[in-house]
Amino acid sequence: MRAVLLGPPGAGKGTQAARLAERFGIPAISTGDIFRANVKGGTELGRAAQEYMSAGALVPDEVTNAMVRDRLAQDDARKGFLLDGYPRNPDQGVELDTMLSDLGVRLDAAIEITADIDEVTKRLLKRAQIEGREDDTEPVIRKRLEIYATSTAPLTAYFEGRGLLVQVDGMGDVDDVTARLIAAVDSE
Numbered sequence: 001m002r003a004v005l006l007g008p009p010g011a012g013k014g015t016q017a018a019r020l021a022e023r024f025g026i027p028a029i030s031t032g033d034i035f036r037a038n039v040k041g042g043t044e045l046g047r048a049a050q051e052y053m054s055a056g057a058l059v060p061d062e063v064t065n066a067m068v069r070d071r072l073a074q075d076d077a078r079k080g081f082l083l084d085g086y087p088r089n090p091d092q093g094v095e096l097d098t099m100l101s102d103l104g105v106r107l108d109a110a111i112e113i114t115a116d117i118d119e120v121t122k123r124l125l126k127r128a129q130i131e132g133r134e135d136d137t138e139p140v141i142r143k144r145l146e147i148y149a150t151s152t153a154p155l156t157a158y159f160e161g162r163g164l165l166v167q168v169d170g171m172g173d174v175d176d177v178t179a180r181l182i183a184a185v186d187s188e
């Protein structure tokens with residue numbers, strides 16, 4: 001399976017991506033996790049991404065696209081992958097198409113985890129207390145949700161137009177959401 005996961009920050013993409021990846025035996029590739037690891041490791045990529053991330057802004061496309069292209073070319077992604085956090089705007093969507101056609105493969109599904117904005121804001125603020133992520137403060141969360149609405153949400157229509165969109169309700173119990181996702185993917 002080759003799929004992308006869409007949904008607002010706090011919808012549970014990371015949690016669900018890890019579970020689905022295990023279920024289907026493919027890597028979950030989270031651009032946010034890769035960036036955070038690079039920031040922590042003090043790499044050049046981390047330095048290029050840090051200021052954008054802490055402001056809740058998107059890292060520039062050239063940086064992000066190059067990183068994803070490299071990651072998708074690795075061996076473990078040959079049989080499939082689940083992308084979490086990419087694409088995040090329509091230009092990245094077009095770029096993903098180019099990458100996949102260069103690899104000679106096609107996307108099977110774009111899975112959107114839908115979530116109520118009040119609920120995700122609550123979840124993110126709660127996570128802030130537990131994980132202490134720098135971008136989980138209220139003004140930065142607001143900024144991330146704004147960018148989601150203006151830049152990322154339009155991708156839903158892009159994938160729907162290509163017959164790839166699968167929407168799954170992300171509200172409620174984590175296990176229930178996983179079960180819904182697996183059922184949705186299996187019926188594809």
Ligand code: ADP
Binds near residue numbers: 031032035057060
């Ligand atoms: P969330 O979905 O909760 O906002 P992520 O871990 O997916 O968190 O992303 C954290 C940050 O990493 C984003 O706010 C952004 O700065 C950067 N980032 C992640 N993916 C992308 C991407 N595809 N394009 C640009 N920036 C990205």
